[in-house]
Amino acid sequence: MYGYAFYEGVAMDFSSFFIKRPETAEPALAFSPLPGGLPTGKLVEMRGVSGKTDALLQVFRENPELQIAWIEVRANIYPCAFSERGVDLDRVLFIEAADAHEALTCAHQVLKSQIFGAVVLSQLDAAPAVPFIPHTTQPSRPRDSRSFELRGPRSRSGVGEIELRRLQLAAGKSGGTVFLINECAVSEENWPIEVQLEVSRAQGELKVQIIKSRTRRDLWDQSPVDRSTG
């Protein structure tokens, strides 16, 4: 309607006079198993028993410009594996936090600095230091140990809805993507999390399954849900 004017009975097309806003794609981190990539400035959760770190390292390998802050509770990440998997160590800052609270504080500081495109919060559900015993000799830990505290429901990680929401706001403001990697869901109340992925390993191949996506479902729905990272 706005593009036309009538002058002495002749319709004239003025549409070319208006500046059209170009359709820009939302910035995303490349991740080959997911064609649309991963959103930036959001919370992305990767969970599963094995393969999470490998999947995350693949994201970083595919985005070589990304500066990474790797925050881990009771860190046992092995940096030599990074360079072997194509992630340059000069762009990774490792932070060893004592507990989930300290890890979150560090994450906020890191996001505030605005120099890191990716912040990894790993092992927020790590229990106090105990000798590692593989699952062959120890029963798996319960995953539904839900407890209610003053500031809303929390999971075993000690990260509640409020902490996640704060993290979501900080990520949005800084434009950095926060990756939460844990064996099970980091929080029962997961609405601030933008994307949830379940990573598993079958016959040597990584499988990525989309559990939840708030914005990129339309892109991912074009291909099957289970994807191997190759």
Place this chain on the structure above:
Amino acid sequence: MGSESSRSKYRVACLYLYTSSQKQPNDLAKDLHALAEACYRFSPQLAVRESAPGDDPAIFLEIGGCERLYSEQLLEMKLSRLAGRFGWLARVTFGDSAGEAFALAKNSSYFYLQDLPLESLLDYLNPFKKDPDSEVALLKTVGILKTLGLKNVGEFATLPPRTLASRFGQEAVELSARVRRQLETAWPGFRPSPIVSEKMPVGNSESLEALGFVIKALIDRLVARMYGRCERASRIQIDFDLVKWGKRLDESRSFKREFKLELPLAQGSSRGLFPIVQEYLAQSLQREPITSPIDSIEIRILDSVPSRGAQKDFFSRKEEESELWDALVARLSLKIGAGKVYTAVPVKRYLPERAYQRSLEKRPVSEYRSPRWPHRPTRLLKYPQPITWDPGWEVLEGPERISGEWWNSQYEGFFRDYYQVQTVRGEQLWVFVNRKSLPKPGAEPSFYLHGIPSA
């Protein structure tokens, strides 16, 4: 031609400072030298005209060789801004000699050199105010010139130099040479103070937030001075002078609080240093609050390290990010402990747990290139843990035999066979058998769990 071209390169900026009557003479001199120190960022050749009663101070910068670094307009803006940070109201002028620039600055209502009044010849001859005796003789000459009907510098410049000596004496000849840009005054050297400190009175010390404004201003000045010196602060001291109040003043009671802050990484920007100081003070004052209001705050740089001295790149944020990185690492290290924030630098060692070292400082990219190792796990236990070999485990890779460092008295060498195995439940483990402590034939060897290949 050669002398003409070299003369044309000589260019002087004069930062003329208007003094406030509120400042004490000692403070004036200190502030002037602090500002001059900060001006080192623009030129290595500086001179200071000290303040005197009824006479405003000035800072001279020789900028002849800096034309590719900044324009005069940009320098004017930067110098005015810098002077503002140090609490000065300033005027910036440019000239082909120090005297010319100063004469233009002092007589702000004149735009052209030839229009300047004859009294400004005094500024031409003695811009740095180092020779007060010559001024008396010059005043006499100026008086004679005025009697003859000369009004401004332009008219004086038209007088033939040959006749000046016989008519007005040798001062007039020297003056003519200065006006004609044939003679330049020798620049006195400027030596910055060995101690970098800034002090400011505090009006409101009710909360740390209120103190933050004062601390921020002090840090701004300190950082500007350090930038001029091409240094970064690595250790600082913050002194609070407390108000002596109370009905009975106890002799043993101290009215001074000192905070010494060792920075894990040297800081060269106020954006990096201020949050660290603020956080440190918040923690310290929470533990031990102050007993009376704060009268003044002084911050002193105790130790410094050479700065990178890199120029800001308009097309990349690399230098800025590097500063931010250092600031973040320093802040986190202070908060959660040294050694817990690091970048991993690969080391050429076969022992897996020693194949990298933690570095607080970000090193050159070439140092992060790691040697080519066989497949390594993403998780490595800090201490290998004994584990019992399960007959159901499937060996995926191995053995990878690693041994060496027999010369190291701490380990007495290591002799390990690494295997990547898969348990019945599908978990992958990185285990090794220590060949050094192999039991007698027939007995079970002891295995250790060392890593998880793909967590």
